[in-house]
Amino acid sequence: MALDFRAVAHKTWRTIASIQTGVVLLILVVILAAVGTIVLQRPVTEPDEMQSAYSPQALRILDTLGLTDVFHSWWFLGLMLLVSLCIVAASIDRFPNSWRYFSRPYKYPDASFRRASHPQKSLAIADEESGLVAAERALHSLGFKPERVVREDHFGIFAERHRISELAVYIVHASLLLIFFGTIVDGIWGWRGYLSLNEGQTSNLVEIRDGSKRTLPFAIRCDAAGQENYKDGTPKKWWSKLAVVEDGRDVQKKEIVVNDPLLYSGVRFYQSSYGPNGKVDKLLLVAAPSNGSGQKQDIGLAVNDTVPLDADTTVRFAEFIPDFAVRDGQVYRKSNQLENPAAHLVVTSKKAGKDFDVWIPAMDGVADNSKSPYQLQATDLKMGYFTGLQVSHEPGQWGVWSGVVLMGIGLAFVFYVVHMRFWVVPVHDAKTGKYSLWIGGSANRNRDAFEQRFNDLVVLVEEDLKSIPRTSPREQVATVAGH
Amino acid sequence: MTLIVLVGLAIAFLLFMAFLNVVKSGNLLNETNLLFAALIFYAGAGALYLGFGVTGTESYVKFASLATWLGLIANTAAIAHRWYEAGHAPFSSVYEMLLSFVWTLAVLTLVAEKKYGVKVIGTITMPVAIVGVVLMQLLRTEVHPLVPALQSTWLHVHVTLAMLAYAACALSFALAAMFLIQDNMKTETFLAVTSASTLAIYASVVLTRFEKWGGLSLVAWNPEQKSEVFLSRGVRLFVTVPDLGWLMTLTLFVVAAPLAFYGLARWKKDESFLTLANRAVFLSILLQVMTLAMFLVRANDGRYPSLDADGLFPTSLAASPFILSGLVGGVFISLLYLLLLWRRQDLGRLLPSAENLDRITYKTICLAFPLLTLMIASGAYWANQTWGSYWSWDPKETWAAITWLVYALYLHMRITRGWRGRRAAYFAIAGFAVVMFTFFGVTYLLPGLHAYA
Numbered sequence: 044m045a046l047d048f049r050a051v052a053h054k055t056w057r058t059i060a061s062i063q064t065g066v067v068l069l070i071l072v073v074i075l076a077a078v079g080t081i082v083l084q085r086p087v088t089e090p091d092e093m094q095s096a097y098s099p100q101a102l103r104i105l106d107t108l109g110l111t112d113v114f115h116s117w118w119f120l121g122l123m124l125l126v127s128l129c130i131v132a133a134s135i136d137r138f139p140n141s142w143r144y145f146s147r148p149y150k151y152p153d154a155s156f157r158r159a160s161h162p163q164k165s166l167a168i169a170d171e172e173s174g175l176v177a178a179e180r181a182l183h184s185l186g187f188k189p190e191r192v193v194r195e196d197h198f199g200i201f202a203e204r205h206r207i208s209e210l211a212v213y214i215v216h217a218s219l220l221l222i223f224f225g226t227i228v229d230g231i232w233g234w235r236g237y238l239s240l241n242e243g244q245t246s247n248l249v250e251i252r253d254g255s256k257r258t259l260p261f262a263i264r265c266d267a268a269g270q271e272n273y274k275d276g277t278p279k280k281w282w283s284k285l286a287v288v289e290d291g292r293d294v295q296k297k298e299i300v301v302n303d304p305l306l307y308s309g310v311r312f313y314q315s316s317y318g319p320n321g322k323v324d325k326l327l328l329v330a331a332p333s334n335g336s337g338q339k340q341d342i343g344l345a346v347n348d349t350v351p352l353d354a355d356t357t358v359r360f361a362e363f364i365p366d367f368a369v370r371d372g373q374v375y376r377k378s379n380q381l382e383n384p385a386a387h388l389v390v391t392s393k394k395a396g397k398d399f400d401v402w403i404p405a406m407d408g409v410a411d412n413s414k415s416p417y418q419l420q421a422t423d424l425k426m427g428y429f430t431g432l433q434v435s436h437e438p439g440q441w442g443v444w445s446g447v448v449l450m451g452i453g454l455a456f457v458f459y460v461v462h463m464r465f466w467v468v469p470v471h472d473a474k475t476g477k478y479s480l481w482i483g484g485s486a487n488r489n490r491d492a493f494e495q496r497f498n499d500l501v502v503l504v505e506e507d508l509k510s511i512p513r514t515s516p517r518e519q520v521a522t523v524a525g526h
Numbered sequence: 527m528t529l530i531v532l533v534g535l536a537i538a539f540l541l542f543m544a545f546l547n548v549v550k551s552g553n554l555l556n557e558t559n560l561l562f563a564a565l566i567f568y569a570g571a572g573a574l575y576l577g578f579g580v581t582g583t584e585s586y587v588k589f590a591s592l593a594t595w596l597g598l599i600a601n602t603a604a605i606a607h608r609w610y611e612a613g614h615a616p617f618s619s620v621y622e623m624l625l626s627f628v629w630t631l632a633v634l635t636l637v638a639e640k641k642y643g644v645k646v647i648g649t650i651t652m653p654v655a656i657v658g659v660v661l662m663q664l665l666r667t668e669v670h671p672l673v674p675a676l677q678s679t680w681l682h683v684h685v686t687l688a689m690l691a692y693a694a695c696a697l698s699f700a701l702a703a704m705f706l707i708q709d710n711m712k713t714e715t716f717l718a719v720t721s722a723s724t725l726a727i728y729a730s731v732v733l734t735r736f737e738k739w740g741g742l743s744l745v746a747w748n749p750e751q752k753s754e755v756f757l758s759r760g761v762r763l764f765v766t767v768p769d770l771g772w773l774m775t776l777t778l779f780v781v782a783a784p785l786a787f788y789g790l791a792r793w794k795k796d797e798s799f800l801t802l803a804n805r806a807v808f809l810s811i812l813l814q815v816m817t818l819a820m821f822l823v824r825a826n827d828g829r830y831p832s833l834d835a836d837g838l839f840p841t842s843l844a845a846s847p848f849i850l851s852g853l854v855g856g857v858f859i860s861l862l863y864l865l866l867l868w869r870r871q872d873l874g875r876l877l878p879s880a881e882n883l884d885r886i887t888y889k890t891i892c893l894a895f896p897l898l899t900l901m902i903a904s905g906a907y908w909a910n911q912t913w914g915s916y917w918s919w920d921p922k923e924t925w926a927a928i929t930w931l932v933y934a935l936y937l938h939m940r941i942t943r944g945w946r947g948r949r950a951a952y953f954a955i956a957g958f959a960v961v962m963f964t965f966f967g968v969t970y971l972l973p974g975l976h977a978y979a
Binding site for chain 1: 885892893895896899900903906907910911912913914915916917919920921924925927928931932934935938939942943968
């Protein structure tokens with residue numbers, strides 16, 4: 044039984060680590076992701092749009108299968124985990140081999156390797172030393188650092204460059220896992236929401252996507268917000284002056300714009316929208332006594348504010364209607380758009396013991412404008428504005444970004460850094476008694492360019508070998524001395 | 527030699543006409559003129575490359591690449607002008623992206639020709655560039671100010687990388703197609719594929735746009751505002767151009783004919799059907815050109831009724847860039863097949879060896895893949911700066927990831943399984959098909975956050 048178990052485990056391991064499994068999984072990811080872009084997805088679609096696009100039965104089936112929220116479904120997450128597992132297994136399976144290759148470079152080619160090696164070249168040489176010196180010089184001039192390999196029964200030269208390239212693919216795979224790790228961390232501990240603030244308002248309540256609320260351990264206050272336009276009226280810039288309030292103190296202040304968020308203790312606040320909130324910030328009025336005596340005065344009112352006009356008269360801003368209509372002596376709110384605004388003010392006179400309903404604009408049958416002891420005239424209506432902030436907490440994003448950087452480095456190594464090796468071995472032919480210099484080379488990619496380099500090397504060695512007998516200073520001196 | 531003289535004369539004539547126009551308007555170096563100059567030179571280069579493809583006269587290539595160089599200079603100047611005028615890198619609209627796409631394509635054509643000796647590549651890329659420039663003339667828009675979300679350096683990085691990556695993918699596709707020619711793939715297989723592609727183009731137009739009583743739905747166009755007409759947010763107003771629907775349907779059947787004959791030839795094992803199929807291709811080209819001409823005439827101006835609103839509304843070619851490029855692309859694909867049918871022997875002589883093409887395809891993908899990676903990464907970084915989330919599974923993002931996965935699969939199969947030759951070429955072609963879908967299909971069919979482009 045134990046043996047069986049081991050066999051099964053071994054087989055499972057081989058299956059997970061195989062490239063076929065990886066390919067099948069990736070194809071599955073491709074198909075499911077494509078489905079996720081074609082079927083409407085619940086998180087980004089309004090519910091009624093879903094209902095009008097699919098029949099109830101179809102919708103039920105799609106929902107059950109999780110096809111209406113592919114990217115958050117358990118099986119998509121499971122698939123991604125399987126892909127990760129496959130990458131890990133394939134890397135573990137292949138890494139020891141690559142590591143041996145990397146840590147113990149093959150420095151001396153034996154006879155069978157020499158026979159099979161490509162490209163290779165043999166050059167005739169006078170003796171072993173002159174051949175090796177020529178090869179060393181040629182390698183130096185090509186920018187390599189040749190190394191003499193001396194063993195008990197043989198010797199030669201080994202030169203290489205960019206050995207790290209053999210491990211580059213593991214860097215890429217590790218970076219992918221780092222990115223997955225980051226997104227999983229975000230999926231579990233991260234959240235996204237929305238915070239809408241009126242100017243001057245402070246809040247620590249974030250509306251999360253699913254409708255729930257999240258209370259932050261600190262609050263955000265919007266000191267000011269605004270919009271700048273281009274000449275043609277399209278928005279150019281939205282900005283908000285935000286302050287972080289913790290324990291009643293302002294701990295951080297920043298003016299944020301789109302593309303430049305505020306970051307405080309891992310939570311980011313992004314400028315996302317800006318506009319009128321439909322509420323009145325201030326209604327500016329001129330009040331003049333109806334009897335014509337006394338002075339005009341300027342007053343400013345927010346909704347529900349009460350301001351004294353004289354010793355026994357006050358005015359209260361009772362109600363604001365952004366879009367009004369009058370029917371049967373009643374004022375109705377037609378919509379919340381700022382189309383046709385009306386303000387309801389109540390002037391109270393203690394002396395007369397009476398309230399007067401003043402409407403701006405004046406409405407016959409509804410308002411007591413003419414009876415009021417004060418005539419009110421609106422000079423300006425200042426609307427309030429809100430700033431919309433996207434709030435997000437993504438603790439895993441550092442994994443994502445470092446993974447991205449690592450992947451860039453890894454891919455650069457994978458595609459553009461070539462591990463090149465050269466071997467030079469002097470060979471003595473026992474039958475003829477002649478010496479030859481065997482030169483071999485190998486590259487792990489871009490082999491045609493490498494062959495060019497190999498040929499350059501051979502030419503350099505050949506030239507060097509030819510020039511030695513003629514220009515070697517010692518030989519010339521010897522000749523002179525002989526005479 | 528005659529062709530060189532003819533093309534030279536045509537270029538000189540067009541430049542002279544353009545010059546007269548310039549003298550009239552008194553403004554030499556504006557963008558329209560520069561683009562027009564680029565168009566003239568690219569068209570000249572395209573004609574010469576095509577002439578080289580058909581006749582194999584080596585001397586055409588020298589003049590063709592000279593014309594490409596001149597076109598590239600004009601194109602660069604147009605980009606610089608746009609940049610200066612707008613005050614930001616020109617990557618924010620379809621028009622501006624086409625500008626840089628065509629530029630990249632011209633650069634890569636010259637690189638492929640000079641560095642790798644793939645001289646005939648211009649025969650494929652230059653017509654694509656010409657279509658791009660023509661589309662730009664139609665889509666020419668005023669410099670629009672950028673909405674707040676687009677004001678980011680990362681956006682420029684993202685879009686530049688996207689254009690570079692897509693141009694590299696386009697090149698790898700062209701090289702893979704050439705590999706298949708050199709690998710002695712049967713001419714009738716190309717017949718089936720080209721016919722199926724044109725069929726797909728017409729089928730998608732007819733299926734999505736055919737209206738009752740033989741009309742064709744096109745987006746209404748507001749000539750004053752130079753924009754599409756919207757009924758409400760995101761809902762476009764369509765007008766129905768009468769009779770064009772019937773014509774499209776007729777062409778649909780005719781372009782399907784070569785494929786049907788090919789199927790018959792395979793089924794009955796009768797070669798004589800292939801001759802019929804080739805004749806059908808010829809007929810289909812004539813009909814496609816006619817359809818294109820009708821489309822150009824009817825859609826360019828005139829006012830048409832709409833099913834959704836009362837009254838007559840104008841439309842414009844600029845409102846239907848995808849249909850237009852589809853129709854032009856269809857003609858172009860069929861013509862390429864004719865080139866192959868008639869000049870297969872010469873092409874075999876002119877193209878690099880199959881082995882070389884296979885290797886260059888791989889190298890191009892080795893260039894495209896890191897660019898795709900960086901494009902996705904910069905896009906994610908930008909999204910994080912703007913929306914507070916680096917990945918939101920919006921359709922464009924998802925399809926970019928799918929493209930990346932397809933090329934990743936290609937690399938794995940090639941490196942670890944040793945896939946070479948045909949299978950690798952099919953993969954490269956499939957990869958480019960996904961790229962095209964990501965670029966056009968997603969914009970057109972699956973709208974999402976990437977509403978800007």
